[in-house]
Amino acid sequence: MSAPGAPLARPRERLRTGSLRRRVVVAVLLLLAVLLLVLSVTVDQVLRQRLEGQLEQRLLDRAAVAVALEDQVDDEELVDRLAGQGVSVRLVTEDGEVLTAGPPLGTGTSPVAPGAARPSRDDGPGPEPPAPPAGEGVVQRGDVLSTTTELDDGALVLQADASELRSTLAQVRAVIAVSCVVALAVAALALLAVVGRVLAPLDRITATARSIGAGDRGRRLRPDRPGTELGRTAAAFDDMLDAVEGAEARARASEHRMRDLLDEAAHELRTPLAGVQAAADLLVRAERPRAEVERLAVSVVRESRRASRLVEDLLTMARIDRGLELSPQDADLVDLARTAVEDRRLRPGPAVLDVGASGPAPVRADPDRVGQVLANLLDNAVRAAGPGGRVDVLVGREVDGAVVTVLDDGPGVAPQDRERVFERLVRLDEARSRDAGGAGLGLPIARGIARAHGGDVVLRERPDGARGAAAVLRLPLRTGG
Structure with missing residues (x-):
């Protein structure tokens, strides 16, 4: 049980690894189904409006024909000419006579050609739906479209049954629905094949990962188009x-x-x-x-x-690897170098000349650790110089830091070995005794401490071209120094 007030451990989120193939197929099919639904609804609305508009226009055209023919033909011939193609005609004359022609409304009878239904008097196809007032255009009541036109000889009512139009639209909807289902089924089969082909690179990635996990570390995918x-x-x-x-x-x-x-x-x-x-x-x-x-x-x-x-x-060395703790102070690298030289003079060995300095070299560093670096460099130079050898110490400033150069007149170090000497427990001359040669940790420790200060220690050939080597300590200049 966690302590009171302690933050609760957040559960690790797990990657959802459902079938990508199934996700893609389902997503595409859903999108396709929505598009087909929108297309079907659009086609149904457009087709319905188109058919109803044609039927209304047919009534209006017949009404215009009636106005044009009323003075040229008698009433019976006029009714006979206007009837047909799903249009029923009802003419009420001024003396109350009723003439009708055309298919009965509401029966779904196919349109008849002109003349197929002769006009009748008073024995029409039963009660007619109420006609709209004249001048109101086409009016729909239920499945019946009606329009009324005032003639000189009476009132003409033209009507058309839209039930067959609805039946036609229902058949079209059924055909569209079946087509959509078939299209979705075909699309699903095609998507399974196409998506499998498209996702084949993922299978290769998986196979490569398993092969690498089994020990084949050199395998790579090397994509031909890395921008995709x-x-x-x-x-x-x-x-x-x-x-x-x-x-x-x-x-x-x-x-x-x-x-x-x-x-x-x-x-x-x-x-x-x-x-x-x-x-x-x-x-x-x-x-x-x-x-x-x-x-x-x-x-x-x-x-x-x-x-x-x-x-x-x-x-x-263990502290350097772990992260060396420093106690930085304002110091002058010239004073630190002179102190290290004086300490080295107290021990037997070749003469170490006084420090040559071109001026102050202010640094922000741990004096004890920098003194340890200088002592290691001096010890290494004294061993390299040998009995009767000579060691010079030069301190100066450069654009990017303060520099201490320790010169010896020993045998020098070959260029290919100038980095190897900074490896731990490495001695270039194995024939040299361990007492004289040291354990091979001085230079690695010196570099580790210098790098902990933001500087470095390198080994070069002497700048004057003389025999021997030059160990160079570089530290950052103190800000404002």
Whole structure:
């Protein structure tokens, strides 16, 4: 149970991995169904309005013909000519006589040709729907369209039954519905085949990922068109694989370096510890002359100091890897270099000349750590120079920082080895004794501390072209210095 007030852990969101093929097919079919529905409704409305408009226009045309023929033919012939093609005619004369012709309304009878239904008197097809007042155009009541026209001899009512129009529209709707269903079924089958083909690159990505997971780290997709959606996905997949493979190689190399470091550290520690053990055994086994006891005691102290220094160097490297904690202060690199030279003079070795400086070199740094860097560079230069050798220290300023250059007149370092010397526990001259050659951690520690300050340590050939090497420490200048 979580503590009161503690934030609740947010559940991890899981990627929804439903069938992409099914999603695409369903989405396209739904879109197609909506489009077909809109198209069907549009066609139905347009067709209905078109047919009704034609029927209304037919009534209006017949009414215009009636007006034109009323003075040329008698009433019976006029009614006979106007009837037909679904139009029923009813003429009420001024003396009350009723003449009718055409198919009965509401029976769905097919339109008849003119003359097929003769006009009758008073024996028409039953009661007629009420006619609209004259002058109101075409009026629809139920399935009947009507229009009334005033003639000189009476009132003419033209009517048409729209029930057959509705039947025709129903048949058209049925045909459209069946066509839409068939179209959707065919589209579904086609989509399954097309989408399967389109999504084939995803299957290849999956197969490649499984192959890489099985150990084939070198496989890649290499899209031919990286600008497309699938191309960008495949390119990102390849980049991820390159990064993973690089990280795996770096992790493997780091593991090998760590094993080598442990082996070398154990080998380095074994020598001084063996010396301490041997000297201690001789001291406790029997009485020894005073001079020999003193010699053995000095050997114990020397070997223990050597082991202690190696352990301290290893701890320093571990702190650098973890993130070295610094206590930065305002300092002058010239003063720090002079202090390091004076300290080195107190120990045996070749003469170290005074610091040559072109002016102050203000920095913001941890004085103790920078002093450790300078001490390591001086120790390395003294060992390289050898007995009777010479070491010069120059301090100056450049555009991008303060620089300390430690010059020695030793054998120098080959260009291909100038970066290798900064690897841990590396000594270029394996024949050199471990006492004289050190453990191979001085320069790596110096570079690690310098980089923690935002600077660096590099090894170059001497700028004057003389024999030897030049170790260069560069630190950022203090702001405003």
